Amino acid sequence: MTENKITYSTFETEHRVRPDDIDLFQHVHSSRYIDYVLAARYEQMEQHYGMAMEKFLERGFGWVVSSVQMNYKRPLNLGDYFLVRTGINNITERVCRVAFTINNKVTGKLCCDGWFDYVMIDLKTGRGARIPEDVIEHYSV
Template identity: 65%
Template sequence: MYKTYETELRVRPDDIDMFNHVHNSKYFDYVLAARYDQMERCYGLGMEKFMARGMGWLVRTVYMDYKRALKMSDYFLVRTRIESINDKKCKVHFEILNKATGKTCCDGWFDFVMINMATGKGIAIPQDVIEHYVDSKNCIAESE
């Protein structure tokens, strides 16, 4: 029901840890950066539109399965897709692949909840937002 989108990124020097590969915490950042890009570019519903409505997305739960390391200057693809969405949460599956090898470096999922920006408290995801994500006609660019 939901399309998969991808964003290409590159490992930066400050992503590298003392073991000479990407630090595990950076994979979290990579997924969030890709989602930020894809929300606007692929769904036409960027974070600024949520903020204008006084709403924001908050990470509730994350599961990451590390499979192989990314290293300095590697190009990689972050593929994401909504797995499910309802008035309580949005579950997003992700996969990070080394562009040169096509092999998965990390995969997993994020559970996002909607918050009221003024109070910081959780709110129901509005029906128009759910419908926007479900309606594939709203999508601007699909990955190959």
């Protein structure tokens, strides 16, 4: 991805580990970390950016994950409260990279970090679409 010089905001969402998040090793299953980031982004799009996913759908657009990098540091366990921090790292005409961290709220220790690449799609064709300039501007907070 081509680097840009814009600095983007980081937002935080709190969640708690539920019983259905736990795997047979008695800690959060790795796939749930993806769910945590997706849930946090969904909330943050509306609460912090003022442009919820529904606004994209109304315009005939959607976002799909094209790549993910996750680095597991330490486990989360049943009942743990944790903070998901996300922020746009970079936006090009076709890809939005969102960096994230997941920290245990009580200990403050990093449990997982990484990034997601999101591609905008045209819902009519199901194909990748250019990210409209007004969206890039709107998300440059």
